[in-house]
Amino acid sequence: MAQLSDDCFAFGGPMMSVDEAVGIIAARVTAVQEVETVALANADGRVLAQDVSAPLPLPPFTNSAVDGYAVSSRDLPKDKEQAFAVTGRVQAGASAGAPIKPREAVRIFTGAPMPGGADTVFMQEDVRVEGGKVVLPAGLKPGANVRPAGEDIPLGHAALKAGQRLRPQDVALAAAFGLTELGVNRRIRVAVFSTGNELVSPGEPRAAAQLFDSNRFMLMAMLARLGCEVSDLGIIRDEPTALAAALQKVAGAHDLILTTGGVSTGEEDHVKASVESVGSLVLWRMAIKPGRPVAMGIIGGTPFIGLPGNPVASFVTFAHVVRPTIFALSGAQQQKLLPMPVRAAFAYKKKIARREYVRVTLRKASDGALEAVKFPREGAGLLSSLVDTDGLIELGEEITLVEPGQTVGFLSYASLI
Ligand code: AMP
């Protein structure tokens, strides 16, 4: 199940940019190859395995876009209104009936098929009914208010592409084609555990110097949103043999092993040595703040990612390292994070050559523009800084100073996962 080639660890430079990391992951991690069939109702969020070409045009037949009166464009009143005999009535779902004759109109409703010979529809709001006839105004363009067959999607069009993560509107398109199920790549299996002697799981007794493990629940929730099957492996103590045993145990049965904590260079940070004892590992010193070294490795053919323990660092590095890895493993197209321009309502100084993420809340300024207000504190351990904000301002490597009023790029939390 080797989905990560060993030579991705050839990188030995001092600091890796975020783009470099994403590029390496996208290029080196290969997708799992198993396809399964899911009913449309279960397809949202799954990665499409094959292209879907339109088996019928959409709409499948030419129909009226409004409630009104269908006529032939040859008969359209040119200079002044004209009365037409109403010779038929077509409802949505009914057959189109007999073709219309010259100077006739047919009462028609939205979605109903156009009668033969009719190619233009007057909206009912624009006409008068008088003495059993309908009076149609001059000036309507031929073809108005009609939806021709295939105007949305022509027959055979490659409408959905393999590698697409299906959204509700994609599922709707498959349904409009009459499909009942789709071939999708199987879900990625991820084993998650936290490391640290100071951690206990919620529900367990907590000693004075311990804290409840929060990262594991954050990571599991983010993985679930990315469509993964998650194995919760709990908390492993800061003990190399326990760590090594836990890693080795889960390696074969998963596509990715994800841990949090213990990847710094302190004496009690044992993840690095433990991974090395059962597989191969590098520390990626990423030029990102918040975020510290991220450990990447392979254990028994299974990719391993070790995120930092500080919650905000864990969150940010998840978005930049784990997210693209999940896309690559699941055969999904990489989805670039595209920051939206907003106005900074804060000043900020930063180091050059490092990408920084500032936690902000959005508000509407008096001139209607969106303004980003910085969370007042900066610690990477502050969960409140993630809970009480809307997203992150991305400050590129080249930036050293942000002044109030400057345009900056905003990434909503919803866009990150
Ligand atoms: P580490 O990366 O292990 O050095 O941890 C850095 C900081 O993050 C320490 O203050 C840890 O207590 C904290 N931390 C580590 N893991 C978790 C976790 N799973 N949940 C909450 N905080 C954590």
Ligand code: MG
């Ligand atoms: Mg630790």
